[in-house]
Amino acid sequence: MGPAIGVSMGQRSGDLSVGLDVTTPYLQFPTYNGRSESAIRLSGDMRLKEGVPLGAAKDSIELYYVARLGYVGGIRVTNFIRMYAEVGGMAVFPTAELSSSTNPHFGAYGHFGGEVFLGKNILNKNTGIYFEIGEEANGSGEARFDKLNNSPLMGTGPTACGGVRLYL
Numbered sequence: 001m002g003p004a005i006g007v008s009m010g011q012r013s014g015d016l017s018v019g020l021d022v023t024t025p026y027l028q029f030p031t032y033n034g035r036s037e038s039a040i041r042l043s044g045d046m047r048l049k050e051g052v053p054l055g056a057a058k059d060s061i062e063l064y065y066v067a068r069l070g071y072v073g074g075i076r077v078t079n080f081i082r083m084y085a086e087v088g089g090m091a092v093f094p095t096a097e098l099s100s101s102t103n104p105h106f107g108a109y110g111h112f113g114g115e116v117f118l119g120k121n122i123l124n125k126n127t128g129i130y131f132e133i134g135e136e137a138n139g140s141g142e143a144r145f146d147k148l149n150n151s152p153l154m155g156t157g158p159t160a161c162g163g164v165r166l167y168l
Helices: none
Strands: 004-012 015-023 027-031 034-051 060-078 081-093 105-120 126-138 157-167
Touching: 004 034, 004 126, 015 157, 034 081, 060 105, 081 126, 105 157
Parallel strands: none
Antiparallel strands: 004 015, 004 157, 015 034, 027 034, 034 060, 060 081, 081 105, 105 126, 126 157
16 A cells, blocks of 8 residues: 555543544565555644643643654455554644744654555545544653643553544
């Protein structure tokens, strides 16, 4: 398959996430029980952080950003189902409303996913729907949203999302 562009929605590190990803063409390798596939994926998302700012009486919702670069390895279970794992590095870009440090904070992520191919769409291109569950962790214990009560960790926690990919 060729390169792909995807959109996703889910919950990452306890925050609502809307994302976009770009995947390189998959390299395919024959295996004894199917076809092994691997690719590189660049992705990013906007996240909504809900919390009570220091000194405030009620919740607010603020936006921050995350970028990821990872390796995807998987296998075709059937002609229309792929199971995969993805691991890589990530950068969290907090805003001044959430953190006193607006420098990027780096960490790692990993997740397992499944993709179901729906066949050709109206543009005569392959389309797939997917789901992913996993974990992400920020490499620095000081990477916190320190302008919120309880100073929650940045980009650390379980992830679950789903989306659609268009193969070009």
